[in-house]
Amino acid sequence: MTDLLNALALLSNFVIVPGLAYGSQLALGALGVTLIYSILRFSNFAHGDTMAFGAMLTILATWWFQSMGISAGPLPTALLALPIGIVGTVLFALATDRMVYRYYRKIKAANIVLMMASVGVMFVMNGIVRVVIGPGEQRFADGERFIIRAREFKEMTGLAEGISLRTTQAITVVVAVIVVALLFWFLQKSRTGKAMRAYADNEDLALLSGINPDKVVLVAWIIAATLATIAGTLYGLDKSFKPFTYFQLLLPIFAAAIVGGIGNPLGAVAGGFVIAFSEMGITYAYKRFIGYIGPDGWVPDGLVQLLSTDYKFAVSFMILVLVLLWRPTGIFRGKVL
Amino acid sequence: MRNIILFGLMGLALVAAGEFQSWPFALTILNLCLISAVMALGVNIQWGYAGIFNVGIMGFAALGGVAAVLVNAAPVPEAWAAGGAGIGASLLAALAVIGLIVLIRKKLSGQLRRYATIAAVIGGYFAVREVYDPAVAAIEAIDPAKTGYLGGLGLPIIFSWAVGGAFAAGGAWVVGKVALGLRSDYLAIATLGISEIIIAVLKNEDWLTRGVKNVSTLKPDVPTAIELQGADWFLGVATWLDADPVAASGIAVKLFYAVLFALVLAGLMWFAERALKSPWGRMMRAIRDNRDAAEAMGKNVTRRHLQTFVIGSAVVGIAGAMLTTMDAQFTPGSYNPLRFTFLIWVMVIVGGSGNNWGSVLGGFLIWFVWIEAERFGPIVMELVTSGMDPESPLRTNLLDSAAHLRLFLMGAILLLVLRFSPRGLIPEK
Numbered sequence: 001m002t003d004l005l006n007a008l009a010l011l012s013n014f015v016i017v018p019g020l021a022y023g024s025q026l027a028l029g030a031l032g033v034t035l036i037y038s039i040l041r042f043s044n045f046a047h048g049d050t051m052a053f054g055a056m057l058t059i060l061a062t063w064w065f066q067s068m069g070i071s072a073g074p075l076p077t078a079l080l081a082l083p084i085g086i087v088g089t090v091l092f093a094l095a096t097d098r099m100v101y102r103y104y105r106k107i108k109a110a111n112i113v114l115m116m117a118s119v120g121v122m123f124v125m126n127g128i129v130r131v132v133i134g135p136g137e138q139r140f141a142d143g144e145r146f147i148i149r150a151r152e153f154k155e156m157t158g159l160a161e162g163i164s165l166r167t168t169q170a171i172t173v174v175v176a177v178i179v180v181a182l183l184f185w186f187l188q189k190s191r192t193g194k195a196m197r198a199y200a201d202n203e204d205l206a207l208l209s210g211i212n213p214d215k216v217v218l219v220a221w222i223i224a225a226t227l228a229t230i231a232g233t234l235y236g237l238d239k240s241f242k243p244f245t246y247f248q249l250l251l252p253i254f255a256a257a258i259v260g261g262i263g264n265p266l267g268a269v270a271g272g273f274v275i276a277f278s279e280m281g282i283t284y285a286y287k288r289f290i291g292y293i294g295p296d297g298w299v300p301d302g303l304v305q306l307l308s309t310d311y312k313f314a315v316s317f318m319i320l321v322l323v324l325l326w327r328p329t330g331i332f333r334g335k336v337l
Numbered sequence: 338m339r340n341i342i343l344f345g346l347m348g349l350a351l352v353a354a355g356e357f358q359s360w361p362f363a364l365t366i367l368n369l370c371l372i373s374a375v376m377a378l379g380v381n382i383q384w385g386y387a388g389i390f391n392v393g394i395m396g397f398a399a400l401g402g403v404a405a406v407l408v409n410a411a412p413v414p415e416a417w418a419a420g421g422a423g424i425g426a427s428l429l430a431a432l433a434v435i436g437l438i439v440l441i442r443k444k445l446s447g448q449l450r451r452y453a454t455i456a457a458v459i460g461g462y463f464a465v466r467e468v469y470d471p472a473v474a475a476i477e478a479i480d481p482a483k484t485g486y487l488g489g490l491g492l493p494i495i496f497s498w499a500v501g502g503a504f505a506a507g508g509a510w511v512v513g514k515v516a517l518g519l520r521s522d523y524l525a526i527a528t529l530g531i532s533e534i535i536i537a538v539l540k541n542e543d544w545l546t547r548g549v550k551n552v553s554t555l556k557p558d559v560p561t562a563i564e565l566q567g568a569d570w571f572l573g574v575a576t577w578l579d580a581d582p583v584a585a586s587g588i589a590v591k592l593f594y595a596v597l598f599a600l601v602l603a604g605l606m607w608f609a610e611r612a613l614k615s616p617w618g619r620m621m622r623a624i625r626d627n628r629d630a631a632e633a634m635g636k637n638v639t640r641r642h643l644q645t646f647v648i649g650s651a652v653v654g655i656a657g658a659m660l661t662t663m664d665a666q667f668t669p670g671s672y673n674p675l676r677f678t679f680l681i682w683v684m685v686i687v688g689g690s691g692n693n694w695g696s697v698l699g700g701f702l703i704w705f706v707w708i709e710a711e712r713f714g715p716i717v718m719e720l721v722t723s724g725m726d727p728e729s730p731l732r733t734n735l736l737d738s739a740a741h742l743r744l745f746l747m748g749a750i751l752l753l754v755l756r757f758s759p760r761g762l763i764p765e766k
Contacts, residue, residue: 042522043522043525043526100752100756103756111521111522112388112390112521113755113759115390115521115522115525116682116686116751116755117752117755119679119682119751120748120749120751120752120755121748121752122679122748123675123679123683123744123745123747123748123749123751124744124745124748124749124752125748126675126744126745126748127741127742127743127744127745127746127747127748128745130738130741130744131735131738131739131741131742131745132738133738134734134737134738135738135741244673247674247675248533250529251526251529251530251533254526254529255526255530258523258526302470306462308541310537310540310541311534311537311541313530313533313534313537314530314533314534314537314538316530317527317530317531317533317534320526320527320530321515321516321527321530324519324523324527325515328519
């Protein structure tokens with residue numbers, strides 16, 4: 001019995017807790033990608049860099065607050081700075097829409113042209129982030145580091161394996177739950193949300209019923225930029241902020257959106273967790289886990305690791321390929337691109 | 338006429354860089370311009386001829402680099418003795434597992450087929466790992482500071498250009514089989530993912546390419562600067578030209594490469610232009626402009642797309658091998674999608690998609706700007722911030738990261754060209 005509990009604790013500590021946090025971050029990112037896809041009908045390559053941009057603004061605001069001696073007690077100061085980051089990123093996103101994307105919507109350009117334009121925006125944002133904050137790594141988490149330390153958990157339960165829960169992990173999950181709940185309420189119940197769903201479903205019909213396309217697009221950008229800033233800040237708090245990492249996040253985020261069914265918000269959330277848990281589960285070394293649940297006193301020779309941790313990004317992509325081959329619309333029946 | 342002027346201006350810019358900065362510097366730019374032009378040509382074959390949006394250029398360039406290692410690096414007999422048989426056995430085992438899966442899919446049906454396939458995949462994976470892991474460990478244990486890998490064939494590196502093309506073509510065939518049936522968005526994301534996987538494999542499979550420990554013992558075929566300085570004929574030429582032999586030898590080596598690269602580019606250009614003007618080229622453009630109509634006329638669109646994808650990727654692979662040849666080292670850690678994928682796209686779009694001359698010009702121009710912007714970024718920033726307090730942390734921070742302004746510049750160029758001149762500098766006829 002204790003062995004089983006130990007095995008569970010071990011798995012929670014190294015796979016389930018980090019997977020939940022990472023999955024929430026991916027889900028928030030994938031929601032933004034899916035939203036832009038269903039309203040503006042292109043895959044936004046700049047989304048990873050939008051996350052970096054939002055996180056950067058939040059970090060700058062955090063430093064400013066810290067220099068003034070403002071803090072949120074046990075919580076990270078970044079949570080207080082988050083609204084500033086969101087406002088800045090929303091303004092930037094609206095400016096890019098005004099200067100770049102609006103023209104292509106007007107001439108009804110092919111979606112591949114919009115995609116290409118988003119590559120240009122990606123370069124611009126990437127350049128801005130690196131010039132302003134530099135390409136290096138930044139840590140900005142402050143406040144209480146742990147909710148439960150592994151040692152405390154061991155003393156509390158008397159198990160050999162501990163579970164540590166970092167504040168940032170708990171905050172990530174809580175914030176993600178709140179944001180996703182708000183977003184779903186907005187899309188299902190509010191007038192604007194319904195208009196957006198109608199527009200995504202059938203553009204011509206929506207226009208005929210008097211839905212204002214400019215307003216729908218505006219709201220889509222506001223939501224996408226907000227989600228990107230929150231996702232970027234949470235990821236930065238949980239791990240650390242480095243511009244290049246955010247660029248690399250693009251692949252698992254796209255994978256999450258497509259695996260869930262692109263254009264489907266519920267799918268984006270599910271896809272985020274599928275990708276996160278597969279990455280964690282496949283690259284985790286199960287040696288000690290099997291030691292606990294296997295026959296007494298027997299421990300496998302190797303690490304019992306399916307793939308080395310360096311193949312993390314490859315995992316998300318392999319899942320993507322499998323889903324594309326077996327169920328091209330994704331788990332929740334999104335659109336076919 | 339316009340084209341000649343544009344290329345003339347490009348040449349002048351390079352000469353100016355030589356005159357005002359330094360000649361070795363200008364020649365380095367020229368060599369990389371030539372390589373970039375070859376890469377842009379390969380992408381243009383895919384995008385301009387067939388409308389395939391490939392965002393995995395980095396992966397194919399890296400496959401070319403691997404070819405340079407496998408062809409040129411000195412073989413490591415101890416490693417072969419320690420693990421060669423094991424690697425071979427695991428390859429055979431992998432083939433056997435694949436054969437078994439194919440057999441299961443053919444002979445069985447229904448639920449049983451699904452479960453048998455899953456069981457074969459999982460069982461086969463562990464069986465192959467059982468052979469593969471000890472072999473890898475044995476190879477990587479052989480003098481890890483110097484070798485720790487199987488090494489190459491020890492052949493002249495110039496062969497690797499063709500081999501690199503073949504590697505990239507083989508990779509592209511597999512990728513295309515899986516991904517080309519998808520629409521543009523999926524294809525883009527799929528190729529982006531595959532290129533990341535290729536880089537991940539190269540970084541981590543140390544037995545093959547030494548991974549992040551890099552292979553820096555490649556030996557180029559052209560004489561090195563040191564060898565030239567010892568050669569009588571070269572000293573004779575240098576005195577006749579009244580030049581400093583040390584400086585002249587560096588320039589001479591770079592010129593050798595420039596001539597070789599230019600020959601490759603010219604050959605590929607000739608093929609590409611011929612292909613574009615042939616019935617095959619007309620068919621490709623018909624497919625690109627109206628896929629359904631071409632299909633109705635009986636053209637096998639998927640097949641032609643696969644063909645173009647393979648050819649274009651092979652060209653990128655050749656360029657990748659040339660790049661590794663010039664660097665004389667293979668560093669998997671240096672492959673970055675911004676530089677190796679998206680920058681090439683900027684070249685193609687700016688030059689003029691669908692026009693081979695356009696993508697060559699784009700390759701030259703964008704690489705030139707990319708390098709010069711790194712130099713001029715700090716100078717511009719110095720001017721912009723000159724009104725600020727020299728000690729202010731904001732100013733030092735901006736000066737430190739000014740080199741990254743070039744990313745901003747590239748994005749701005751791409752956006753401006755897409756908006757105001759979507760057909761590029763040399764539009765398709």
